[in-house]
Amino acid sequence: MIYLDHNATTPMDRRVLGAMLPYLENEWGNPSSPYRFAARARLAVERARHKIAECSGCRPEEIIFTSSGTESDNLAVRGTAYALGSRGRHIVTTAIEHHAVLNTCRALEKDGFRVTYLPVDHSGAVRIEELERSLTAETVLVTVMHANNETGVLQPVREIAALVKRRGIPFHTDAVQTAGKMPYPVCGLGADLISLSGHKLYGPKGAAALFVRETTPMSPILTGGMQEKGRRAGTENVAGIVGLAHAFSLSASLAEEEYKRLETLRDRFEQRVLASIPSAKINGAGAPRIPNTTNISFDSVDGESIVLGLDLEGVCASTGSACSTGDPEPSHVLLAMGLSSKEAQGSIRISLGRESDEKGMDAAFEALSRTVVRLRSISSV
Amino acid sequence: MIYLDHNATTPMDRRVLGAMLPYLENEWGNPSSPYRFAARARLAVERARHKIAECSGCRPEEIIFTSSGTESDNLAVRGTAYALGSRGRHIVTTAIEHHAVLNTCRALEKDGFRVTYLPVDHSGAVRIEELERSLTAETVLVTVMHANNETGVLQPVREIAALVKRRGIPFHTDAVQTAGKMPYPVCGLGADLISLSGHKLYGPKGAAALFVRETTPMSPILTGGMQEKGRRAGTENVAGIVGLAHAFSLSASLAEEEYKRLETLRDRFEQRVLASIPSAKINGAGAPRIPNTTNISFDSVDGESIVLGLDLEGVCASTGSACSTGDPEPSHVLLAMGLSSKEAQGSIRISLGRESDEKGMDAAFEALSRTVVRLRSISSV
Amino acid sequence: MGSVTSKENAEQPEYSGPVLFYNDTVVDHFVNPRNVGELTESETDGYGLVGDPSCGDQMKLWISVRSGRIEKIAFKSYGCPGAIATSSMLTDLARGRSVEDAKRITDDDVVEALGGIPERKKHCSLLGVMALQAAIKDWEAGRGLKKESGA
Amino acid sequence: MGSVTSKENAEQPEYSGPVLFYNDTVVDHFVNPRNVGELTESETDGYGLVGDPSCGDQMKLWISVRSGRIEKIAFKSYGCPGAIATSSMLTDLARGRSVEDAKRITDDDVVEALGGIPERKKHCSLLGVMALQAAIKDWEAGRGLKKESGA
Numbered sequence A, B: 001m002i003y004l005d006h007n008a009t010t011p012m013d014r015r016v017l018g019a020m021l022p023y024l025e026n027e028w029g030n031p032s033s034p035y036r037f038a039a040r041a042r043l044a045v046e047r048a049r050h051k052i053a054e055c056s057g058c059r060p061e062e063i064i065f066t067s068s069g070t071e072s073d074n075l076a077v078r079g080t081a082y083a084l085g086s087r088g089r090h091i092v093t094t095a096i097e098h099h100a101v102l103n104t105c106r107a108l109e110k111d112g113f114r115v116t117y118l119p120v121d122h123s124g125a126v127r128i129e130e131l132e133r134s135l136t137a138e139t140v141l142v143t144v145m146h147a148n149n150e151t152g153v154l155q156p157v158r159e160i161a162a163l164v165k166r167r168g169i170p171f172h173t174d175a176v177q178t179a180g181k182m183p184y185p186v187c188g189l190g191a192d193l194i195s196l197s198g199h200k201l202y203g204p205k206g207a208a209a210l211f212v213r214e215t216t217p218m219s220p221i222l223t224g225g226m227q228e229k230g231r232r233a234g235t236e237n238v239a240g241i242v243g244l245a246h247a248f249s250l251s252a253s254l255a256e257e258e259y260k261r262l263e264t265l266r267d268r269f270e271q272r273v274l275a276s277i278p279s280a281k282i283n284g285a286g287a288p289r290i291p292n293t294t295n296i297s298f299d300s301v302d303g304e305s306i307v308l309g310l311d312l313e314g315v316c317a318s319t320g321s322a323c324s325t326g327d328p329e330p331s332h333v334l335l336a337m338g339l340s341s342k343e344a345q346g347s348i349r350i351s352l353g354r355e356s357d358e359k360g361m362d363a364a365f366e367a368l369s370r371t372v373v374r375l376r377s378i379s380s381v
Numbered sequence C, D: 001m002g003s004v005t006s007k008e009n010a011e012q013p014e015y016s017g018p019v020l021f022y023n024d025t026v027v028d029h030f031v032n033p034r035n036v037g038e039l040t041e042s043e044t045d046g047y048g049l050v051g052d053p054s055c056g057d058q059m060k061l062w063i064s065v066r067s068g069r070i071e072k073i074a075f076k077s078y079g080c081p082g083a084i085a086t087s088s089m090l091t092d093l094a095r096g097r098s099v100e101d102a103k104r105i106t107d108d109d110v111v112e113a114l115g116g117i118p119e120r121k122k123h124c125s126l127l128g129v130m131a132l133q134a135a136i137k138d139w140e141a142g143r144g145l146k147k148e149s150g151a
């Protein structure tokens, strides 16, 4: 299998499983229980928090554990909106956010919030001037993702953070696709809330985190016991949290090296595709991108058919975000970039990761070539 | 170690870990991804849903996976309240619910819902007549737990279900402490929404479920991708879900036998305590209880001190629910049963489980005796 | 190369939930579509064009009719695997049948012949049926009739 | 029998978060409280009673004063391990000191002497200090003074 869908999920690092196993086997105490056996589980959770804070460049108290990137996004967006709803009811986001942010904003619209969905340019990046113009005295949250999951395009998060800070508006960035991939700690970006997810960085599914600056007001969305200092109730997924922290620190230590390696592999792959598959087009190539992602449009063939064709040749790729697969709608991200519905439907996403190498990329390229040629030969358009 | 805090959490069954490992090691695909490798993860999730439905006595489409009993409770209570808020804004619950329900109801009060917190009698059970009187035309949800986590007292859930059904009001029961413990499938109780949690039934932390009758309106509380048919967004914790299903079916198959075995052990333990520790009192003894739980008050000693004393003798017990440990307030459950604040503060919970046996219970009794005697000797009251 | 559903179901036959993935037959029709191609102008007695590429799928279908029977059939299809496989199966079902019979082929027939198709792909099976109906109408409305009467 | 914090920290010393659990010293004072008991009526120069069982903790403290120095001290305590351990440590700190010195013992002194106590238990350390202050006041306010002057 040549797995090229690392933006959907990643294999769990063996060392991560190793770190988790003690908490699945022997250290199964409830971290909130009042005896020494369970205190070991509590200590494991707090050490994990420490480790993540170190890799992110923040303080341990600013890390909240959740169950998924989606929950982190929901907590960030709903949490600040509810906490600040009396101060104002306007939220600024972009048209290209992950559904975890986008559909949450839509849900808040039903609760009486007004939401601005900023457009992006043809390269897939939001324009800072446009964002600035959208801010009002009513704006209580700006949420702009760090790197888009479908195209890899990086948004001007640092600039947004600086701009929004001056106005005193909380700023959330969904860093699910960049945490553990960038050669710098995510909190350095200056956002007030940052989402990350374990299974995107060679950690477990079911464990994720949200950084929340201590001064940022936030209501909980899961209420109950006093876990996470009342900011997120529910018995902690101890093994998952330990795995998340271990995975994050491993990723962070590899990030610089991997960044360069994947960029070389990705760029070479793109060049071969552009050189030999007529009318192939790289989406987002005009903007800075994370190095592991390429999104390619082909004329007159359907993305899902390409993906099945690749699958039958042992290559795993996707049409866009995994959670909307099956969705008959063309990608909202590509449409926002100005692609036609047909172009969007003829696109696939290839996302590289740690096991990716030249040999695999060459094989993937051959399989892609063959598949596109075959589908074009039976296409009616 | 003699672990007697199974209501806080349980050790994970080795067979459960065995069932999970493939999904932590090799089958790490994202269940929503469109290739065959990932489809195996999807299939695992759907098989788990099937298994849980079978053990619960419902249809697979009626099971939603969540990350904790707390999230299940939040989804049930917030989800129905939001979905039905336009029909009415009154919720009926009890004073003895777990904080996951109680604090969620309190949060809904801030959103303009009126909540009735039904009292319980001295035995710790809610009275059906009182519940009936509390219902109004505005009532959109009744939520009453199946067995209380601190006392083990069973609530008249079957009767409530019948009563509430006639009125067309959705009924939620928190069965976190009974799922996998009762010798019958929980859905037979007739509730419309039922919460259960993996780590309470020898499964993993971070995996739980909510049964929702297909006709019961419910808004999602986590929005994003279309996982769980839009009712709970977020990449599935595949290994956790597989573990939850396996653990539940193992528990269900052992339930009848364990029920009797634990009842005998528990009753014998209580008799020894009552016979030899002056002024010890069993809370909830006047009502039907789950067989693994005993809650005991001692005069003039503090529960937390007893728990530490026991811990130092290798016995794990607790003062109440794990998630409120550290809370300086006396148990809201015991206060609701009419205990004085001092009596409540002098109480501990002992909850038995699969590894409990006569030898362990005898040792625990000896340790408890010694601890209480010692603490009484230094007590100022 | 088999599809996951059938392979997995064979291994663990206890699962009987909804069809989640493409089965072997569907994949086979996707990889080796039957009757793919075009008929020449002279061969063509009826032609149907349905769908819209900007809506995700499109299909062209050609039939050659002799004595009220579909003698030749060909298609080209743009769309998802479900669209390609159902198009292919539709042509297989229609080939050799009388026009009257072929008219009665439904999307359910196509899905059944494929051994099922994921729920969210059911609408794809309509494409082939509609293209065939269009081609038959085209044949009835003149071109075909003219040719047949001229023959 | 050692507490978890110190044991675990020894194993993995990189962790430097807040104090989460009772340390060895606290546990030791809980298991073997110093100066526990009561003084007889005749021994007692000052007596303090603070706290309220219905609020969770209560402490009784007796002192015997000779030449302005706390010669004997004894306590009984109802409450959580934090209350018992801080009561015990307080009596240890006060014993043998001059009353003037003992007056200046603060809750922070008690916590420090114990090597730290979990955040949520900090309030317990006040109990001992308050009981001692009450006993000293009792001594000052007459009973003690009377006895001393009569000696």
Ligand SMILES: Cc1ncc(COP(=O)(O)O)c(C=O)c1O
Pocket: A007, A008, A067, A068, A069, A070, A071, A073, A098, A100, A145, A147, A148, A149, A174, A176, A177, A197, A198, A199, A208, A321, A322, A323, B233, B234, B235
């Ligand atoms: C940018 C982005 N945000 C959020 C998510 C959701 O994270 P999770 O899959 O952990 O729910 C994803 C992954 O699907 C993502 O790519």
Ligand SMILES: Cc1ncc(COP(=O)(O)O)c(C=O)c1O
Pocket: A233, A234, A235, B007, B008, B067, B068, B069, B070, B071, B073, B098, B100, B145, B147, B148, B149, B174, B176, B177, B197, B198, B199, B208, B321, B322, B323
């Ligand atoms: C009755 C009851 N409901 C809900 C919960 C919360 O479940 P979880 O610990 O999985 O969040 C618990 C356990 O603490 C419980 O005992």
